[in-house]
Structures are given as C-alpha cells and as structure tokens.
Amino acid sequence: MLPNRADNDGGVSENQCITTVQQATFIPLSFLDSMVVKSSDETTEITAAVQAEVAKKQPKQPLPQDVHRRASHNLVERRRRSGINGQIRKLARLLPDWNEKKKDESIGSILAKTVEYIKQLKEESMNYHQLMSTNVVNENMQQVSLHSLIQTLQSENEEMKRILQMHNIPLP
Numbered sequence: 408m409l410p411n412r413a414d415n416d417g418g419v420s421e422n423q424c425i426t427t428v429q430q431a432t433f434i435p436l437s438f439l440d441s442m443v444v445k446s447s448d449e450t451t452e453i454t455a456a457v458q459a460e461v462a463k464k465q466p467k468q469p470l471p472q473d474v475h476r477r478a479s480h481n482l483v484e485r486r487r488r489s490g491i492n493g494q495i496r497k498l499a500r501l502l503p504d505w506n507e508k509k510k511d512e513s514i515g516s517i518l519a520k521t522v523e524y525i526k527q528l529k530e531e532s533m534n535y536h537q538l539m540s541t542n543v544v545n546e547n548m549q550q551v552s553l554h555s556l557i558q559t560l561q562s563e564n565e566e567m568k569r570i571l572q573m574h575n576i577p578l579p
Contacts, residue, residue, distance in 0.1 A: 499505050499517045
C-alpha cells in the first residue's frame with residue numbers, strides 16, 4: 408500500500424494517487440514524462456491535466472439527433488453506392504464479351520474493359536468517317552467525270568444530228 412503523501416509533502420492523498428495512476432494508464436507516456444512534481448500546486452495542475460486528458464479519450468455518447476443524422480447519411484450513401492453499382496453492371500452488359508459467368512468481375516476490371524471498348528469504338532468511328540470522306544471525294548470525282556462524259560456525248564449527238572440533216576436523212 409502506498410504511504411499517505413499528505414503526511415510527506417502535503418497535498419495529495421493516497422486515493423488521489425491511486426486514481427491518478429489508474430487514469431495515467433490511458434495517457435501517452437510522452438505526456439507523463441514531461442511532468443516533474445515539485446510542489447503541491449504543480450501536483451494539482453498535473454492531476455487536472457491528467458483528468459482533462461482522460462476526459463478527451465473517453466468516448467462521448469452521441470446525441471439522438473447525431474444518431475438520426477448518421478443513420479440518414481448512411482442510408483443516402485448506401486443508395487448512392489447501389490446506384491453506382493447498378494450503372495456499372497449495365498456497362499458490363501454492354502461489353503461485347505460479357506456473359507453471365509463473369510458476374511463476379513471486379514468494378515475496376517469492368518471499368519477498364521469499358522474504357523478499352525469505348526476507345527475501340529472511337530477508332531472504328533474515325534476510320535468509318537475517313538472512309539466515308541474518301542468515298543465522298545471519289546463519288547464527286549466520278550460525278551465530275553460522268554458530267555464531262557455526258558457533255559461530250561451530247562456534243563457528239565448534236566454533231567451527228569447536224570450531219571444527218573445536211574444529208575437530208577430523216578431523224579428517227
């Protein structure tokens with residue numbers, strides 16, 4: 408049993424020392440090492456500091472409004488996550504190599520495959536547009552060529568008609 412310190416330096420009883428030692432088990436050692444007891448005033452200050460430190464460490468009971476707010480937030484967060492996961496599952500179903508066996512595929516894997524598929528579609532779209540623009544240019548050139556051929560044939564036709572009329576041959 409500890410000797411009564413009230414008899415020695417004055418100020419702190421045995422019960423206070425035991426309480427302080429019990430509370431000190433929750434206090435970081437660096438906090439306790441920095442304190443050196445020199446007088447009863449400092450002992451009182453240290454006791455108050457230790458008790459304040461212990462009070463900080465004890466969990467506080469949440470207020471009813473905090474419990475409701477946390478529950479509401481958790482519900483909103485759960486719905487948000489559920490919505491995100493639903494959209495990711497829809498993305499997975501849009502992938503060309505998706506099947507029911509790959510249901511347990513990770514979200515990261517699904518997103519990575521989706522990105523690759525979008526890149527592939529984008530490249531195919533660019534190639535298609537290049538091909539279409541090349542076809543348009545080719546069609547325009549062909550149209551110009553055909554228009555020129557039509558004009559040539561029309562002028563030849565007019566020339567033939569004129570020759571037929573010069574020789575008094577009736578036109579069919």
